[in-house]
Amino acid sequence: MMLPVMSSMPATAVDLSVDLAGLTLRNPILTASGTSGYGSELAAFLDLGTLGAFVTKSVTVEPRRGNPPPRAVETCSGMLNAIGLANVGLERFLKEKVPYLRTARTVVIVNVAGHRVEDYVAACERLDACDCVRGIELNVSCPNVVDGLDFGTDPQRLHALVTAVRPHVRNAKLIVKLSPNVTDITATATAAVAAGADALSLINTLQGMAINIEAQAPILANRCGGLSGPAIKPVALAMVHRVYTRVARDASVPVIGMGGVTTWQDVVEFLLAGATAVAVGTALFVNPAVPKTLCAGLREYVDRKGLRSVRELIGRLH
Numbered sequence: 001m002m003l004p005v006m007s008s009m010p011a012t013a014v015d016l017s018v019d020l021a022g023l024t025l026r027n028p029i030l031t032a033s034g035t036s037g038y039g040s041e042l043a044a045f046l047d048l049g050t051l052g053a054f055v056t057k058s059v060t061v062e063p064r065r066g067n068p069p070p071r072a073v074e075t076c077s078g079m080l081n082a083i084g085l086a087n088v089g090l091e092r093f094l095k096e097k098v099p100y101l102r103t104a105r106t107v108v109i110v111n112v113a114g115h116r117v118e119d120y121v122a123a124c125e126r127l128d129a130c131d132c133v134r135g136i137e138l139n140v141s142c143p144n145v146v147d148g149l150d151f152g153t154d155p156q157r158l159h160a161l162v163t164a165v166r167p168h169v170r171n172a173k174l175i176v177k178l179s180p181n182v183t184d185i186t187a188t189a190t191a192a193v194a195a196g197a198d199a200l201s202l203i204n205t206l207q208g209m210a211i212n213i214e215a216q217a218p219i220l221a222n223r224c225g226g227l228s229g230p231a232i233k234p235v236a237l238a239m240v241h242r243v244y245t246r247v248a249r250d251a252s253v254p255v256i257g258m259g260g261v262t263t264w265q266d267v268v269e270f271l272l273a274g275a276t277a278v279a280v281g282t283a284l285f286v287n288p289a290v291p292k293t294l295c296a297g298l299r300e301y302v303d304r305k306g307l308r309s310v311r312e313l314i315g316r317l318h
């Protein structure tokens with residue numbers, strides 16, 4: 001008996017793997033830092049082996065309780081958060097979280113934050129010595145103790161930070177996560193690349209605020225927070241495209257695009273704009289298994305366009 005041909009059968013010939021600064025990812029879908037903890041939280045809903053890479057929540061040298069609640073609120077097509085880098089701290093991360101990450105059948109990227117250059121250096125040095133840590137992503141959207149300004153909003157400050165960290169990241173790939181809260185993101189991208197970043201990721205959240213008009217008070221205890229979700233996707237796409245065409249492409253530095261990714265069509269847009277990989281964050285709160293849907297849709301699209309590899313989409317925008 002002839003079996004009917006299933007139109008929904010995956011096209012096995014399609015190659016979804018990408019090369020991220022020498023790291024081979026089985027597909028271009030990553031988690032965005034801070035949206036799925038340290039891995040085990042997401043594993044209850046999604047086999048981490050289906051991801052191109054797992055990116056952890058920001059880790060700081062000292063443990064942090066973060067900001068008081070309320071620290072997250074839903075907004076039109078997105079959410080605001082002011083979590084305040086709550087995390088277990090470097091020592092507990094190494095002792096309690098790394099053993100689990102070691103078992104994850106995917107590339108592990110650890111996101112690092114700090115308030116002093118020395119903190120970033122100390123964290124990077126320890127993490128780079130972990131065999132399972134393949135990438136270190138610097139969250140530079142943190143105010144430094146000297147003047148309270150974010151490391152990532154001033155090109156010179158960012159250059160100094162990346163230069164200080166660079167010699168301590170020898171095994172892992174060094175990824176610098178850019179802040180969108182700047183006038184010209186190509187200036188900070190250029191600074192990060194000049195200081196030796198292996199890859200760039202963008203965008204982090206945009207500054208925002210929500211007000212309770214009855215209480216006539218800010219909704220977040222921290223007053224302001226970071227806006228994420230579909231509301232920021234057009235901003236993120238424009239920034240990824242600018243950074244790719246003006247800085248990253250010529251420097252052969254891959255870009256990880258993120259901001260509002262919810263559907264496989266969003267993933268395709270980011271790839272066309274110049275991203276080599278795409279991270280999904282806020283959408284995981286709606287559906288933690290969404291990376292699987294993104295991969296399936298992407299595979300079908302690549303096949304339908306008559307391409308062999310997803311890599312052919314990167315920067316293909318006419």
Ligand SMILES: Cc1cc2nc3c(=O)[nH]c(=O)nc-3n(C[C@H](O)[C@H](O)[C@H](O)COP(=O)(O)O)c2cc1C
Pocket residue numbers: 032033034035057058072079081083085111139177203204205227228229230232258259260261279280281282283
């Ligand atoms: C609740 C929440 C927590 C986050 N925590 C971090 C963090 O710890 N470190 C970091 O670099 N980015 C953090 N981000 C930013 C995301 O990694 C991502 O850059 C941003 O949310 C845009 O992607 P999205 O629209 O898909 O969420 C956080 C975002 C959210 C929503």
